[in-house]
Structure formats: C-alpha cells, structure tokens
Amino acid sequence: xxxxxxxxxxxxxIKKIYQQASQSEISLLNHWLDESKENQExxxxxxxxxxxxxxxxxxxxxxxxxxxxxxxxxxxxxPFPKIIPLYxxxxxxxAVLLAPFIIASVVYYIYEETREYTxxxxxxxxxxxxxxxxxxxxxxGSRLLNLMDVNADTLQKLTGAKIxxxxxxxxxxxxxxxxxSLFPKLNTLIVPxxxxxxxxxxxxxxxxxxxxxxxxxxxxxxxxxxxxxxxGEAYFNVAKDKNKPFIITxxxxxxxxxxxxxxxxxxxxxxxxxxxxxEGSVKVKVGTTEMTLQPGEQAILFKKKxxxxxxxxxxxxxxxxxxxxxxxxxxxxxxxxxxxxRWYNVEIFYDDEQAKQYHFKGTLNKYDEIKNTLYIxxxxxxxxxxxxxxxxxxxxxxxKKIQ
Amino acid sequence: MGNHNIFxxxxxxxxxxxxxxxxxxxxxxxxxxxxxxxxxxxIVQDVxxxxxxxxxxxxxxxxxxxxxxxxxxNNITNTFRKQEVHRKFxxxxxxxxxxxxxxxxxxxxxDSYRILFQxxxxxxxxxxxxxxxxxxxxxxxEIADFLSISLNTVxxxxxxxxxxxxxxxxxxxxxIFVLLFILPE
Numbered sequence: 149x150x151x152x153x154x155x156x157x158x159x160x161x162i163k164k165i166y167q168q169a170s171q172s173e174i175s176l177l178n179h180w181l182d183e184s185k186e187n188q189e190x191x192x193x194x195x196x197x198x199x200x201x202x203x204x205x206x207x208x209x210x211x212x213x214x215x216x217x218x219x220x221x222x223x224x225x226x227p228f229p230k231i232i233p234l235y236x237x238x239x240x241x242x243a244v245l246l247a248p249f250i251i252a253s254v255v256y257y258i259y260e261e262t263r264e265y266t267x268x269x270x271x272x273x274x275x276x277x278x279x280x281x282x283x284x285x286x287x288x289g290s291r292l293l294n295l296m297d298v299n300a301d302t303l304q305k306l307t308g309a310k311i312x313x314x315x316x317x318x319x320x321x322x323x324x325x326x327x328x329s330l331f332p333k334l335n336t337l338i339v340p341x342x343x344x345x346x347x348x349x350x351x352x353x354x355x356x357x358x359x360x361x362x363x364x365x366x367x368x369x370x371x372x373x374x375x376x377x378x379x380g381e382a383y384f385n386v387a388k389d390k391n392k393p394f395i396i397t398x399x400x401x402x403x404x405x406x407x408x409x410x411x412x413x414x415x416x417x418x419x420x421x422x423x424x425x426x427e428g429s430v431k432v433k434v435g436t437t438e439m440t441l442q443p444g445e446q447a448i449l450f451k452k453k454x455x456x457x458x459x460x461x462x463x464x465x466x467x468x469x470x471x472x473x474x475x476x477x478x479x480x481x482x483x484x485x486x487x488x489x490r491w492y493n494v495e496i497f498y499d500d501e502q503a504k505q506y507h508f509k510g511t512l513n514k515y516d517e518i519k520n521t522l523y524i525x526x527x528x529x530x531x532x533x534x535x536x537x538x539x540x541x542x543x544x545x546x547x548k549k550i551q
Numbered sequence: 552m553g554n555h556n557i558f559x560x561x562x563x564x565x566x567x568x569x570x571x572x573x574x575x576x577x578x579x580x581x582x583x584x585x586x587x588x589x590x591x592x593x594i595v596q597d598v599x600x601x602x603x604x605x606x607x608x609x610x611x612x613x614x615x616x617x618x619x620x621x622x623x624x625n626n627i628t629n630t631f632r633k634q635e636v637h638r639k640f641x642x643x644x645x646x647x648x649x650x651x652x653x654x655x656x657x658x659x660x661x662d663s664y665r666i667l668f669q670x671x672x673x674x675x676x677x678x679x680x681x682x683x684x685x686x687x688x689x690x691x692x693e694i695a696d697f698l699s700i701s702l703n704t705v706x707x708x709x710x711x712x713x714x715x716x717x718x719x720x721x722x723x724x725x726x727i728f729v730l731l732f733i734l735p736e
Contacts, residue, residue, distance in 0.1 A: 154655045155616040158662035159723050162670070166713075168721040190656060194663050201687040203579070207668050210575045210588075215596055219570070222600050537651075 152180055165195055282316060282345040282357075284309070285336040295337075295345070307335055308367055312348075319348035325368045336364040339380075341493035344470065349376075352387035353394065356470045359490040360415065381413040383470045386428075401449055402433040410441075411467045417486070421449040424466040432456065472514045481506040484525075485542070492518040494535075499543040503531055566603055569615070574599070576665025577623050583657050584627050594630070598622045620658045670719045678712035681705055 160177045163169040169177065181188050281296040284307065293303060295318065300311045308325040309318045318337075339345045339357045347355050350368050357363050361380025369375075374394040386394045388407025396403040398414040401421050408428025414421040423432055425441040432439045432447045439447055439456050446461045468475045474487055482504040485496045491514060498504060506529055512521055522533045522540070534541040574595060581591035598619065609615040671679060671686075684694045691709070695702045 153613055153617075154659060155613040155620070155662075157659050158666055161659070161663045162666045163720050163723060166717050166720050168717055168723075186652075186656060190660060194660065197686055203664050204668065204683065204687070206579060206582075207575050207664070210578050210592070212571070212574045215574060215592060216567070216570060219596055219599050219603075222596075223603055 152176065152183070154180075161191060161194055280340060282340070282343055283338045284318075285338060309335075312346075315346065316344065317346040317348070320350040320367060322350045322352075322368070325350050333366055333368070334364060335367055336362055338362040341490050349374075351389060351392075351394075354385040354387075356383040358382060358413075358469055359493075378412060378414060380415050381411070381469070383409075383411045383467055385409045399451065400434065404431040404433065405429070411463075413466070415490075419451055421451065422466065423447045423449075424461060424463055426463050426467065468511075474512045474514075476508045476510055476512070478507050478509055480504060481508065481525075481531075481542075484508055484512075485540070488512075488518070488521060489540070492521075493538075494518065495539045497539060497541045499541055503542050503544065506531070566599075569602075570599060572669060573616075573619055573665070576661060576668075577619060579664070580620065580657060580661040581623050581627060583661060584624075586627065590630075594626045595623055597626055616662070620654075620662070624654055666720075666723070670716050673719060674712055674715055678708045678715065681708040682712035682716070685709060 156176065157180055160169055160173045163173065164177055177191075181191060281294050284293040284295055284298075284303075286293070286307065293306070295303075295311070295316070298311075303309055303311060303318070304324075307320075309320050311317070312319050337345060337347055337357060339359060339361050341360045343359055345357050347357065347363065349355065349365055351374055353374070355363060358381035361378070361382060363382060364377040366375070369392065372392065374389070374392050376394075376396055378396050378398040384394075384396070384405075386405050386407050386409070390406055394405050394407075396405075396412060398412060399416070399421055401414070403410075403412060403423055405428065408430055409426040410428075410430055411424045411426070412421070413423075423430065423441065424446045425443055427443055429443075430441050432441065432449070434449060434454065434456060437456060439458060441447055441458065444460055444463060446459055446463075446466070448457045448459070449455070450457070462477065465475050465477050469487070474484075476484060488494075489496045508525075508528075510528075512524065514521070518540070519533075519535055522535065525531065526533060530545050532543045532545050534543065577595045577598070578588065578591045581594050582588055586594070601622070602618075609618065671682065674682065680698065681694055684697065685691075689697065691702060691705050695705045698705070
C-alpha cells in the first residue's frame with residue numbers, strides 16, 4: 149500500500165464525525181487507524197471532543213487581525229513581488245513583434261533570471277514544493293506536471309512532449325512543437341533529490357539531468373541560438389547545428405557549443421562550476437574571460453575568486469553518475485557524502501569534522517538502499533553511520549567509548 | 552498585498568484567504584511544542600511572510616498544508632537549535648523517527664480542530680452559538696435556560712447548524728487530484 153498522506157487525515161476525521169466521508173476517504177482513514185494504537189486513541193479523543201471549550205477559547209483569543217497588519221507592514225518594507233507577470237507578458241510580445249525592442253528582450257532575460265532563481269530554490273533549498281518525482285514546470289511557473297503520474301496524452305496536449313518508454317525520459321518532437329503557438333514557450337524540468345531524468349529537446353539534443361537539478365529550455369528553439377539554463381548537474385549530448393550555437397547559462401557562467409558531449413556540475417551549494425568535455429569543443433565564458441576546451445579537458449570556475457582554471461582529467465570520474473555509479477579518485481569524504489546525500493535524499497551531519505578529510509578512490513554503485521552504499525565506506529574506514537529516513541550522522545567508531 | 556495570488560494546483564486563491572484559514576490553527580500547533588503564545592505567533596508570522604516573498608506555488612491543497620505545518624515545525628526546531636546548540640541537536644537527530652511521529656500526531660489533532668472551528672465560524676450567529684454550547688457539553692434544556700429561549704428554538708437552531716455544518720464539510724475535498732490545464736491566451 150502507498151504511504152499515507154497524513155495531511156489529508158484531519159479533513160477526513162472531521163468529515164467522518166459528521167458522516168460526510170466518502171468510501172475512499174473511509175478506507176484511507178481505516179488504513180491510518182490500523183497503523184497504530186496511538187492513531188486510534190487520537191481519533192477517539194477528537195470524536196469525543198474532550199477539551200473542546202479549552203481549545204475553542206484559545207482559538208478565539210488569537211488576534212489574527214493584528215497579526216495580519218504586522219505581516220503586511222513587514223512585506224511592504226521589502227521589494228515585492230519578484231515576478232511581475234504583466235511586465236513579463238508585455239515584454240514577451242514586444243520582443244516578438246518589434247525589432248527595435250530587441251533591447252527589451254535583454255530586460256526580459258533579467259526577469260527570467262529572477263524567476264529561474266525561485267525555481268532553483270525550489271529544488272536546492274529546503275524544497276518547499278516537496279517534490280518526490282521529476283516535475284515539469286510550464287512557462288508561467290504555476291503549472292506543475294509530475295512526470296511519474298501524468299497521463300501521456302495530457303502531457304503531449306499541454307507541452308508537445310512525449311514520454312519515452314523505459315528509463316525516465318521525455319522527448320520534444322520538432323515537428324509537433326514548431327507551429328503550435330498554444331504550447332508555452334519555456335518549460336523547466338525539475339529533478340528532485342534521489343532522481344535522474346532524461347530529456348530530448350526539440351533540436352535532438354539529449355540531456356541527462358542529475359538529482360537536485362533543473363533545466364529550463366524553450367520548447368522550440370528560435371532562429372539565432374539555442375539557449376538553456378541549468379542549476380545543478382547535467383550531461384549534455386548536443387545535436388550538431390553550425391548555425392545555431394547551443395548556450396548553457398548557469399550561475400552567471402555561459403557555456404557555448406556547436407555540437408558535442410560534455411558534463412556540467414553547478415550546484416548552488418558547491419564552490420565551483422565544473423565543465424568536463426568528452427567530445428567536440430566548448431567555449432566557457434564568465435564576464436569577459438573566455439576559455440576553449442579540448443576533449444578530456446575540464447574547466448573549473450571558482451565562484452568566490454571568479455577565476456577559471458583548466459586541466460586534463462579522466463572524464464569517466466565526472467560522467468559515471470549517469471550510469472548509476474560514482475567513480476572516485478582521491479576525493480574527500482565531504483565531497484563524496486554530498487553526492488550520496490543528493491542520491492538518496494538525506495541530510496548529512498558530522499559528529500567529527502575531521503572525518504571530512506578521509507580520501508577515497510574507487511567505485512560506488514547506486515544501490516536501492518543507502519545502507520548498502522554506506523556499508524562499503526564503513527568497511528574501508530574507521531567511521532560509523534547512523535542512518536534515519538532523512539539524515540545520516542557520521543561518527544568515528546572508537547570515539548564512542550571515550551564519551 | 553492581501554490580494555497577492557497563490558497558486559494551488561489549477562486553482563488560484565489570495566494570500567489573505569490562506570492566512571484566514573490557517574493562521575490561528577498554526578499558532579495553536581506551534582504552541583503545542585511548549586512555546587509561549589507570543590513566540591508561537593512570531594514563528595507563524597515568519598512563515599507567512601516567507602511564502603509571500605518567495606512566491607511559492609503548490610501542487611495541491613495537501614501540499615500547501617504540508618508546507619505550512621513543516622515550515623512552522625522547522626522554524627521551531629531552528630529556534631531550539633540556536634538556544635541549546637549541539638547536544639540537544641544530536642539528541643534530536645537520534646530521535647528523528649520518534650520526532651516525526653509526534654509531528655504528524657500533533658498536526659492531525661490541531662488541524663482537525665482547525666477545520667471544525669472554521670466550519671463553525673461560517674455558521675449564522677444563533678445556530679453557531681447553540682452548536683458551540685452543545686459541543687461544550689451542554690444539554691438542550693441547559694442551552695435554552697442559558698440563552699433564555701425555548702427548547703424548541705434550541706432544537707431548530709441546532710438542526711440548522713448541523714445541516715449547514717454537514718453541508719460545508721461535505722464539500723471539503725482533500726482527495727481532489729490536481730487536474731492541470733493551460734488556457735490559450
């Protein structure tokens with residue numbers, strides 16, 4: 149049986165008490181009641197309304213009108229709102245209709261930037277949307293399609309994208325999206341922690357998006373260039389098109405390519421943006437600095453210092469995640485655990501900061517359960533992992549006795 | 552500011568609406584984590600300010616509710632964490648499964664009452680007065696004496712209140728799955 153959505157239970161309890169619950173609601177309620185004795189007691193307690201008057205008095209004594217004023221005062225002191233849909237629409241039309249308004253499109257992209265930032269926050273911060281599965285956000289940012297649940301016909305009707313059979317894939321067909329003005333122009337694919345998702349863009353470019361990442365792209369690319377925005381990590385296999393450069397914007401950096409295969413890792417929580425080239429050639433740009441990569445080369449942008457470095461690497465180390473494993477070559481525990489945290493959607497805590505300095509070489513497979521992966525690390529080190537559903541606490545083995 | 556829109560699935564509602572529905576209930580929920588009411592109110596206000604600033608969209612009513620209660624709880628744990636930093640925090644991590652259970656239990660109890668109170672507050676004055684007294688445990692005759700009205704009038708008001716209450720609750724729909732649609736402009 150599926151996990152219960154506990155947030156639905158209160159409505160059902162009250163409806164049940166007043167004989168208004170439907171059959172399916174009653175079965176969900178029973179399922180919850182079967183879970184534990186405490187649940188049954190809780191249900192009984194509410195049904196009897198034992199401390200009703202006490203609760204009612206407290207409830208009525210809260211002065212929500214004063215609170216509402218306070219909140220409004222605080223909000224009016226801040227720049228708000230971040231998104232101005234009206235501007236956005238006007239600018240969109242202006243950019244399309246009037247050539248002199250090309251300047252407007254620059255402004256438009258500044259607005260885009262703000263909007264994308266909120267989306268990026270949704271994935272990377274505490275994840276207010278609480279996404280469990282890869283989710284497609286349509287242009288206005290308010291429509292969300294869960295790609296695990298969505299009906300294939302609905303998805304195609306709304307976006308022009310098809311669900312491909314097999315491993316978490318969707319594909320935009322150029323023929324379908326080209327002349328259909330009803331499709332929103334921009335889509336964003338958000339991949340939550342513990343998920344990986346594939347996408348084929350309308351130009352044939354294949355992208356594998358790693359956990360806790362998002363990619364924003366036009367459903368159909370216009371004539372001059374192919375522009376997408378990335379937060380987090382993705383592996384790109386860009387379809388060749390000499391006339392339309394493919395440009396990835398991420399955290400203030402631009403990566404420009406014609407047709408090639410490469411990996412970009414640009415998580416907000418990391419200090420670097422790492423671009424690794426497998427095939428072809430790419431140009432990396434920050435401000436006025438430019439750097440061209442050859443296959444096997446890697447560009448590292450240090451965000452704090454705003455400098456770029458280049459080196460030769462074993463590319464497999466940086467791309468193996470898309471095949472469900474991670475290869476490490478002298479990487480410290482902190483960096484390894486960051487990746488594991490994104491894999492399994494857990495928060496990592498250190499009992500001993502020194503543990504971060506353990507270095508690793510080897511391969512980790514993405515097992516179904518986190519404990520199997522951590523067991524392998526436990527075997528190789530003097531560390532112990534305390535695992536709960538949402539956290540991992542890392543400790544030294546022999547330290548416990550001293551405490 | 553109060554007319555600022557919040558998206559919940561395919562529906563749109565105002566920020567003020569959500570505030571009216573949840574503010575008091577969330578304060579009581581926060582208070583049950585052994586906080587003073589003033590502290591509880593501050594924490595809940597922070598959460599509402601954040602929702603407005605961040606322009607968060609929700610996939611369903613249940614995801615909105617989940618966000619509100621989780622955010623209030625997180626703010627409370629952050630407050631605790633600052634107060635008694637390390638030791639307490641470690642205990643907290645160790646007790647996480649237990650802690651989660653308590654969270655859901657508290658949320659379910661407080662939110663059930665919130666829903667009931669909301670429904671009661673929508674009733675017309677007299678029926679509301681009667682049903683409240685009845686829910687507090689008064690017999691019909693006692694209510695009649697207390698309000699100086701006839702026993703029959705008490706019965707009529709009570710029946711009306713129950714009918715309206717049921718009607719309102721029958722229209723609550725936590726199970727709706729979000730249907731997504733884009734209208735061509």
